[in-house]
Structures are given as C-alpha cells and as structure tokens.
Amino acid sequence: MRMRPTLSWTPTGDLPPGTVDLGPVTEALRAGGVLVLSGAGISTESGIPDYRGEHGSLSRHTPMTYQEFTASARARRRYWGRSHLGWRTFGRARPNHGHRALAAFERHGLIAGVITQNVDGLHQAAGSEGVVELHGSLERVVCLSCHDRSPRRELARRLEEANPDFEPTAAAINPDGDADLTDEQVGHFHVVPCTVCGGVLKPDVVFFGESVPPSRVEECRRLVREAASLLVLGSSLTVMSGLRFVRQAAEAQKPVLIINRDPTRGDQHAVTRVELPLGAALTSVAERLEIPPDGAVA
Structure with missing residues (x-):
C-alpha cells in the first residue's frame, strides 16, 4: 500500500512564492495517488496557444x-x-514531453487519473487512459x-x-x-x-456560458475524494470549473501542488507553485523517479 505524501498543509491563506524546486512534486508522485488537473498551459508546447498569460488568446x-x-x-x-x-x-498537434511524462506516470501507477480542462485530446494521444474531459472534446x-x-x-x-x-x-x-x-x-x-x-x-x-454536466462534475469530485494529492498543471484556475476541485482538495487537507509559470487563483491553497516550463519540469521529475523516457515500465 502506498503512503500518502508527507507534505505539510497549512491553510494560512498566504500565497506561496514561486519556486523552481521540483522536490515536493517528485515526492508526491513517488508516494502515488496523485490526481492531475491540467489546463491549456500543458498544450502550448504542442503549438496550441493558452487563453491567458502574457500571450494568451x-x-x-x-x-x-x-x-x-x-x-x-x-x-x-x-x-x-x-x-x-x-x-x-x-x-x-501532437503530444509533447509533458503529455508523455504523465502517460508514463500512469503506467507506473503513480497517478490516480487526469482531469483535463483541455479539448484537444492530447493526453489520450500520448497514451493516458484515465482521463476525464471536463470541458468535452473537439x-x-x-x-x-x-x-x-x-x-x-x-x-x-x-x-x-x-x-x-x-x-x-x-x-x-x-x-x-x-x-x-x-x-x-x-x-x-x-x-x-x-x-x-x-x-x-x-x-x-462546454462553451463559455454553458455548464459542465453534473454527472461529470460528480465524477471529478469522486476522484478528488479518492486521491492522495492534487497536481495542477498549466492552469490559471481563473474559472470555477477547475478551481472548485482545488478548493475541495484543500478543504479535505490534501496537498495541492501547482506547476504554472504565472500566479494562479488557487495559489493560496497550494503547498508549492513551480515556475518552470511543463515539458522540462515533468521530464525532470520522470528522471528523478527513474522512469524511462519512452514511458515503458521497467
């Protein structure tokens, strides 16, 4: 049985400063049971632009x-x-290093699933199977x-x-x-x-102004309840459709970790926010966990 991550969680409301330290993310994945919440930022390295950020559409x-x-x-x-x-x-568009790293983590039993706010299908194209498409698919x-x-x-x-x-x-x-x-x-x-x-x-x-189907929301809430921690990748968490799961995890005192170049609306709930490009960050974590680049299970 995998142990839960030994990460501190202090609901002080203070915003954690951005860091380049991938240690907490690595340890959370090593412990397993990590639920991933991904946003548009994970697909920018595949040539798909982000909504927000410096060059957001x-x-x-x-x-x-x-x-x-x-x-x-x-x-x-x-x-x-x-x-x-x-x-x-x-x-x-084709999956990038970040998508492929997540698929490898799944094959090694480190993540409990992926909730994606993206509609591009790149997680599945990279080989991920436990994906909930929060906003549907193009x-x-x-x-x-x-x-x-x-x-x-x-x-x-x-x-x-x-x-x-x-x-x-x-x-x-x-x-x-x-x-x-x-x-x-x-x-x-x-x-x-x-x-x-x-x-x-x-x-x-799901268009702007349209609601996510309640059954899909409940499926995501179940995944949060069953996860050991929540890892947010490439999302500003500006809209409630994703932020609610961060709040749910924080209320349950489950560690929330974020990798995003810019501050997010969920930073106050996070134990860390890593300011690194996602492809490089997740590849580095895979190397630390000694997961082969091709995602094959050793």
Whole structure:
C-alpha cells in the first residue's frame, strides 16, 4: 500500500512564492495517488496557444458563448467557418514531453487519473487512459436535437465537400480550435446539419456560458475524494470549473501542488507553485523517479 505524501498543509491563506524546486512534486508522485488537473498551459508546447498569460488568446479573442451559438444561424456559420479552418491546424498537434511524462506516470501507477480542462485530446494521444474531459472534446460533435454524437473527422469531410473553395488565411489559432477570421471571410460558408435528424450540430465541448454536466462534475469530485494529492498543471484556475476541485482538495487537507509559470487563483491553497516550463519540469521529475523516457515500465 502506498503512503500518502508527507507534505505539510497549512491553510494560512498566504500565497506561496514561486519556486523552481521540483522536490515536493517528485515526492508526491513517488508516494502515488496523485490526481492531475491540467489546463491549456500543458498544450502550448504542442503549438496550441493558452487563453491567458502574457500571450494568451483572450487578449485578442472572445470565445463564442453557448447562448450566442444556439440563438443565431449567422453566429453558427461564423463559428463553424472559423472552427473548420482551425481544425486543420489543431488536428495536426501532437503530444509533447509533458503529455508523455504523465502517460508514463500512469503506467507506473503513480497517478490516480487526469482531469483535463483541455479539448484537444492530447493526453489520450500520448497514451493516458484515465482521463476525464471536463470541458468535452473537439474530436466529437453532438446534435442539439436528437443528441446523436459523431466523429469530428466525419463532419470535417462533409464541410470540405460543402465548401470546396474555402481557403482563407487565419491571423491565429485559439485554444478552442477557433481560427481568427473576419466576418467577410466566413460570410458564404455553408453549415451542414445532423445526418440523423437534420438538427443543429455543435462541437461536443462546454462553451463559455454553458455548464459542465453534473454527472461529470460528480465524477471529478469522486476522484478528488479518492486521491492522495492534487497536481495542477498549466492552469490559471481563473474559472470555477477547475478551481472548485482545488478548493475541495484543500478543504479535505490534501496537498495541492501547482506547476504554472504565472500566479494562479488557487495559489493560496497550494503547498508549492513551480515556475518552470511543463515539458522540462515533468521530464525532470520522470528522471528523478527513474522512469524511462519512452514511458515503458521497467
């Protein structure tokens, strides 16, 4: 039986200073039972931008809300035109050293699961199996009428056929797979309906202004209850969907550890916040734990 990490937890409310010391993270993983909460920062090294931070996309891009998407055919045309172009780039992203290190930790029985706020599927592509996609996945689409779910690649094929001359140039690609295009660039984009009932298709992700399904939240709360500690990777914890699990862990007096280059909304609950690039940090931890780079179990 693995012992819980011997990390101190003092609910003083004081913010821990940023550090480059990976010792507490290494020891928590060595003890096992670590639940990971990942955010957009773990995917930046795969070429997918972050929402926040110095170069975050929110400084120039406002994601479409659920209310806007469902209320307006024009908004849906704008969304799908931008998302279709973004998917071409987004779909080419590959797991980085951070994703692969987490998959290796899982294979060695060190982590209890991954809750990811990301919609890019890169944890699974790296080999992680115990992943809860808190905000859904861009790999799927769902019909708002009949609730049929289908692969995004199939929708991409249909959109290609319906828009053979759609070749605009995007200013940037955002963390939700949305490309920065003008209204003029998407003005003649043709949206296709659900093949089952003819209804409106939506990516199977939680939009801004939309709630995470209660059953998914409860699954995550269960994982927090059963974990020995919580490791936050690449998330500012600005939105409550992720911060609530940090608060839950802290209230249960379970150590919260954070690796993020910038301060986060959860720092007051953390025993440490490491200010290092995630790929390098997790690779270093793997080396300290003598886990082979390829993730194979020795």
